[in-house]
Amino acid sequence: MTNKVIHAIYNDDDVLMDAVKATRAAHHHIEEVYTPFPVHGLDKAMGLAPTRLAICAFLYGVCGISFATWMMNNIMIVDWPQDIGGKPSFSYIENMPAFVPVMFEMTVFFAAHLMVITFYMRSKLWPFKEAENPDVRTTDDHFLMEVELKGSEEEAVSFFKSTGAVEVKVIEKH
Template sequence: MSSNKVIHAIYNDDDVLMDAVHKTRAAHHHIEEVFTPFPVHGLDKAMGLAPTRLAICAFIYGCIGLSVATTMLNYIMIQDWPQDIGGKPSFAFYQNMPAFVPVMFEMTVFHAAHLMVITFYMRSRLWPFKKAENPDVRTTDDHFLMEVSVNNNEDELVKFFKSTGAVEVKVVEVENDKH
């Protein structure tokens, strides 16, 4: 396990933070992470993060749910135990499909939602009983923290972040054991 230094620039306004992120990227400093108490619109684009592919997973999971619902309804209502309910014959799936649409919709949403939660937790490495990685408890309340890597330029970076409107700038030793 190696250790290195990072700068923790703490802000108390999201607009000041966004401006600081733009200035930091323009100055070609590497932003390790930004911690916020609530989602900040446009922060991912300002940081230069790649778009997420979770929407593709949601579509695939919805298709899986629709397939499970169709297979389940066809087996239960047509093949296994056909019944004449409300005058609707059960000779073929397509004849009863309008009655099956609510169940198919609900199963699609159910599978997409539940499998997305599991995928998100796995992708984010959020396991049960995982130790929090939040460097400053104030970022869960009303402060914003930008973590920037230091490359033998501490004094320059401290001055730079104070000029961007940071209310507090700290140089911190961190251990590289995140992955």
């Protein structure tokens, strides 16, 4: 089954924001918005749910500090205790002030690297993946709003022209 979508192209981010609000007010379903740079407030205007990536970052940081604690305890206390700089190696707690920089760095390392992997997986950005950008101009200076077409094509085209679109196309999607 094929369905049609409308590609409304804008050349100003403020006009795009007003068009997104008008489109949502008219109860059209916005499939996607392609922009050459992040537009502040666009996610709220589109009605997208808040991101949960911050929760993932916290959990990855907890994994990092846990791994660092386990690693330093096993290496420096259990497996190969050494007297470095006069610091006793009887217990982890006694040596913990010396381990704080390592714990911090491992927390940041885990959070940063696992967040990048999570972002790529969540965004479905795999190596060698073909670009899904419907119009090349959206990587330079134009904004594209892809809207599911319901009802009359003529009414929809005139609606999007009235929102400030410089170009409106009806495309068949497979």
